[in-house]
Amino acid sequence: MKIMDGHCDALTKLYVNPKLDFEKEDQELDVSYPRLKHAGVKVQCFAIYLSDSIQQPTFDHILQMVDIFHRKIVSHSGIRFIQNVQDWHEVEAGDQIGAILTLEGVDALAGNLTHLRILYHLGVRSIGLTWNYANWAADGVMEPRKGGFTRKGKLMLRELETMGIIADVSHLSTAAFWELVEGYNKPFIASHSNAQKICPHPRNLSDDQIKAIIQCQGQIGLTFVPYFVDSVNLAVSIPGLLKHIDHVCSLGGERQIGFGSDFDGIEQWIKGLRHAGQYENLIEALCKNYNETQVEAFLFGNWRNFMLTNLPK
Template structure:
C-alpha cells in the first residue's frame, strides 16, 4: 500500500545552519531528514522549522534570515523539492513527483517584539509559528518556565497580528496558562505540531485532555511526535507500538480527524526503535496497518494534515 506522508516538524535546518558541511541533497549520517530519506519513505510534505539553538546566546533577526537563506540554498533549490507557500503550491506538489517544503518558525525570541520582522517572515514564506520554545520570551512563557505565566501585552498584540496575517499558530512548547489565554483571544484553528497525550505519558510538553479537546474544537491538528520520553518515559527502549497508544487516546477523545505526525527528527538525540530517521517511516505504516483501517492510516499520515493545510494556507 503506497501512502503519502506529511511530517509537521523537523529541525534539519538547525543542523544545516550549525554545520555548513552537511548537505540536504545526499544521505548524511548526521541528518535524520534529507532528500534521499524523505524520498525513500514516501514523505510528500515536510515542515522545516527555523529553530535557533540555545548555543546562540543572543539570537537576532539576522540569525533567522541566515536560516531562511540555508532553507533556500539547501532545500528549496533541490530539483526534487517545491516550496509550499499557498494552497496552489500544495496542489502543484500533489500533481507531480515533488516533495513539498513548508517553512516554520519555532520560538519568536529573535523577533524582539518587532511586528515588521513578523511581516517580513510572512513575505519570505513562513507559514506557521511556534510562539515559544521551553522558556519565557518577550511574547509568552514556555511550558518549562518556572513561573508558569501566560502572554505579555505585546505577545497578545502579536497573536492578533498573526490572526490577521493568516500565519498558523503552533502551541507546542507553550505554557498551559498561555495556551488557555490563546483559546480565549485567538479565533482561528491552531496546531500542536509535535506533542503527545499527557495521560499516556505525563511529560509537561504533552497535552492534557482539555487541551486536546480544545484543539479538536477549533478544528486544529496535533502532530504525534517521536521524542521517546514524550511517548513513554518509563522504559529505555521505546517501541513504535507505544506511539499507537497516543493515537488511540486522542481518537477516544474525538480526535480521529485531527491527528498527524510531527517527528521532531534532527531535534532529538534519542530515537524510537525502528525510527532512527525519516527513511524509516515505513515501519510506522506497517504498525498502523495492523491496527487501523486503510482510510484511517491514510488520514493519520497525510489526509488530516492535508485537510488542515488546504483550509488554512493562503489561496
C-alpha cells in the first residue's frame, strides 16, 4: 500500500548535524531514503523548522535549509520534488518517492511578504503559521495570552490564498484558528495534530475544530507523538492511535484522515512506530480494524485527493 506522510523534521536534523546521511539507514534519522523505500512511502513532506537552538532566526537560515533539501534529499535519484499536480502524477506513475517542501513557523520571514513569495518560487507548498508560541503573524497554541492574528498576519493569509500555498493550523492558537476559518477561503490542513476528545493536549484539535476542517474539505495528519495520542499511559501503542481515527470518523471526517508522523521532531515514539521503516506495523493494525478502501484512503488516498485539488496545476 502507498503512504503519504504530511510532516517530518528530517531537514532540521540534517541542518543541525551535517554528518547525517539521508541516503543511508542512519540510526539518528527516523526518515531516510532506505526507510521510506522499505515502508512504501510514496510522498513525504519535509518541514523547514528552525529549532530553538537558532536564537535569532533569519530568512538566510530558511534558505540554508532549502539548500540542504536540494543537496541532500531531492538530489537522490529515487526522490522527485513535487511542486504541482503534474509532478504528483509523474511520481505516482513511476518508481520515485515524492518530496513536498513545507515551512513550520513564519518567524524568520520577519513580516516580509516578499520572502513569502520567494519561498513559493522555491517550491514551498504548505506553511505552518506558528510553532507553539507567538510570532509577528499570530499566537501559537502555547502562548499564554491566547491571541489571534496580527494585522500583518492577516495580510499574509490573503497572500497565501492568492499564491495557492496551503495554510497549516497545527500549533496555531485557538483564537487564530477561528480567525482563519472566518477569513481564509480555501481548504486548510492540520499536518500533525490529533483529537482533544481522546487526548486532551492543547496541541490537539477540539471537535469543533475537526468539524471546521471537515467543512472546508481540509485534511488532518494524525500524528505519532505519544503524548498527543494518550495522556494517561506512558507506553503508547498503535491501538491508541486508532482511537483518534475512530473519533474523527464519528464526526464525519473519514475522508479527512491522513497521517503526519512528526518523525525526527520527537524524542519519544509509539511502540512499533520508531521510524518510517516501521509503517508496516501501522498497516497491519489498520487492516485488522478497517476495510481495504478505508485503509488505502487513510494511508494515501485522502492526502492524494487533497493535494490534487490544492497543489498548483
